Amino acid sequence: MSVAVAVWWPLRLARLLAALLRVGLAQALAYRSEFIVWLLTTNMPLVMMLLWTTVAKDAPVGRFGQAQFGAYFLLTMAVRLLTGSWVVWEMTMEIRQGTLARRLLRPVHPFLAYCAEQAAAVPLRLLIVLPLLVVMVGWLGTGQLSREPLHWCLLPLALAGAWALLLSLMLLIGALALYWDSAISLFELWLALYFVLSGYTIPLELFPAGLRAVVTWLPFRFVLSFPVELALGLPSVGAALAALAVQWLYVLALFVAALTVFQRGLRRYAVFGG
Amino acid sequence: MRYLRLLRLQLRTALLLALQYRLDFLVKALLSLAWVSVALVPLVVLFHQRDDIAGWRWPEALLVVGFFSLLKGVLDGAIRPSLQEVVERIRTGAFDFLLLKPADAQFLVSTARFELWNFADCCAGLTLIGYGLAHSGHRPTLGGVLLALALVGASLLILYSIWIIVVGLAFVAVKVDNLTYLFGSIYEAARWPASVFRGVLAFIFTFVIPLVVMTSFPALALLDRLGPRQALGAVAGAFVFAAVARALWLRSVRFYTSAGG
Numbered sequence: 001m002s003v004a005v006a007v008w009w010p011l012r013l014a015r016l017l018a019a020l021l022r023v024g025l026a027q028a029l030a031y032r033s034e035f036i037v038w039l040l041t042t043n044m045p046l047v048m049m050l051l052w053t054t055v056a057k058d059a060p061v062g063r064f065g066q067a068q069f070g071a072y073f074l075l076t077m078a079v080r081l082l083t084g085s086w087v088v089w090e091m092t093m094e095i096r097q098g099t100l101a102r103r104l105l106r107p108v109h110p111f112l113a114y115c116a117e118q119a120a121a122v123p124l125r126l127l128i129v130l131p132l133l134v135v136m137v138g139w140l141g142t143g144q145l146s147r148e149p150l151h152w153c154l155l156p157l158a159l160a161g162a163w164a165l166l167l168s169l170m171l172l173i174g175a176l177a178l179y180w181d182s183a184i185s186l187f188e189l190w191l192a193l194y195f196v197l198s199g200y201t202i203p204l205e206l207f208p209a210g211l212r213a214v215v216t217w218l219p220f221r222f223v224l225s226f227p228v229e230l231a232l233g234l235p236s237v238g239a240a241l242a243a244l245a246v247q248w249l250y251v252l253a254l255f256v257a258a259l260t261v262f263q264r265g266l267r268r269y270a271v272f273g274g
Numbered sequence: 275m276r277y278l279r280l281l282r283l284q285l286r287t288a289l290l291l292a293l294q295y296r297l298d299f300l301v302k303a304l305l306s307l308a309w310v311s312v313a314l315v316p317l318v319v320l321f322h323q324r325d326d327i328a329g330w331r332w333p334e335a336l337l338v339v340g341f342f343s344l345l346k347g348v349l350d351g352a353i354r355p356s357l358q359e360v361v362e363r364i365r366t367g368a369f370d371f372l373l374l375k376p377a378d379a380q381f382l383v384s385t386a387r388f389e390l391w392n393f394a395d396c397c398a399g400l401t402l403i404g405y406g407l408a409h410s411g412h413r414p415t416l417g418g419v420l421l422a423l424a425l426v427g428a429s430l431l432i433l434y435s436i437w438i439i440v441v442g443l444a445f446v447a448v449k450v451d452n453l454t455y456l457f458g459s460i461y462e463a464a465r466w467p468a469s470v471f472r473g474v475l476a477f478i479f480t481f482v483i484p485l486v487v488m489t490s491f492p493a494l495a496l497l498d499r500l501g502p503r504q505a506l507g508a509v510a511g512a513f514v515f516a517a518v519a520r521a522l523w524l525r526s527v528r529f530y531t532s533a534g535g
Binding site: 050196207208 | 302305309316322327328455458459462463466469471472475
């Protein structure tokens with residue numbers, strides 16, 4: 001009997017996931033115009049690229065010449081587009097408007113539904129990022145990219161880790177919305193720090209040494225700069241593996257925190273009849 | 275006179291509303307200040323490496339960021355919330371009630387809502403301008419200051435007109451929220467001194483979406499480096515923009531069909 005259950009439960013889960021992913025993909029396709037607009041909104045790396053290449057025109061900044069800045073910021077844009085999520089806004093809105101109750105009625109943990117929705121959007125993101133990468137290779141060639149096969153093996157894991165880290169963080173902040181109405185301000189704070197500390201506006205290499213040592217282990221780097229560094233072949237093998245481990249540790253910690261806060265917060269939420 | 279009284283009324287309502295949730299107000303004001311500081315970091319790192327970028331030195335680039343923050347404060351505090359409110363009312367048909375009121379619709383639309391905590395950005399902007407001016411070693415002349423003020427006014431007029439045009443689109447296309455985010459992100463490019471943009475972008479950012487005019491021109495005016503032709507062009511362009519926006523607004527309102535039909 002227990003064997004049958006052990007086989008049946010994963011099958012059920014797999015079917016559930018497949019259904020959720022299908023729905024998620026349909027949703028993402030339905031909102032494609034919003035997607036395109038959001039895509040155009042993520043233009044800061046391009047502006048920063050302009051700025052830094054202007055600076056580097058006369059003389060390189062550190063090891064960065066114009067080509068290096070170009071490769072860096074185009075890769076940054078690609079990683080950002082690929083690993084983005086919007087679950088924090090969805091969650092805070094649903095909690096505020098009370099529509100979370102609808103999700104709670106379903107035989108699926110809301111987190112699973114949220115994750116599936118975001119995962120379903122990844123193929124669309126890939127579709128958008130590929131032309132960008134083609135442009136980059138066409139313009140700059142492959143001279144900037146890493147020659148070490150290990151970097152390329154680790155890259156999908158790093159990208160998945162970046163996506164999962166951001167998602168877990170968003171789920172945590174969304175769960176905090178069960179306690180605090182303006183939990184979205186926490187996400188805006190994260191965004192403000194992310195702009196500086198993740199390599200979005202400045203390559204982390206250009207930070208002064210002391211600050212750089214700190215920033216290397218903060219979660220911001222693992223959401224953006226780490227995959228880019230792998231693609232550019234910057235870290236050594238040991239450093240890359242260590243960084244990957246730290247990245248997934250962050251993912252685990254944030255996800256567990258999100259689950260805990262959500263469980264506790266739900267009890268409070270139910271009390272208010274929401 | 276009547277419109278001034280109405281404006282004061284709307285502002286007072288917004289202030290009362292904002293002060294009701296004092297912690298929220300504080301948190302949001304602090305957040306907008308955090309954004310200003312954070313956005314300065316790339317500039318700090320940049321000027322750590324170089325003494326000037328395309329002819330702009332550190333205090334001068336600070337002036338540009340100061341004017342950017344000043345304009346952004348007004349944009350986020352007064353222009354954007356009102357127009358987002360309006361788009362929502364158009365969608366739900368509550369816009370009818372606004373049209374029924376015995377005051378000009380465009381005025382009511384523009385003062386529908388204020389987010390007063392964003393004016394913290396204006397204070398930050400003024401501080402940056404003061405600091406940049408002090409460190410630039412240049413003593414501003416009265417003419418320069420007046421010209422800068424006029425250009426700030428012109429910039430606000432341009433920003434406002436662009437928004438009115440976007441809202442005008444809402445009568446036809448209804449879901450323009452995304453356009454507001456898009457514009458917000460494009461506006462971020464105005465943070466940098468004009469000479470960073472070259473070629474096609476320089477043209478676009480000077481004549482099509484005059485971001486460069488909005489932030490770099492006032493900075494140049496304060497430094498007494500702005501030619502009279504450019505200044506006049508900017509102010510005249512602002513009035514043309516405003517006239518076009520008003521005309522488009524009046525035409526768009528006619529397209530408004532309430533939620534019932």
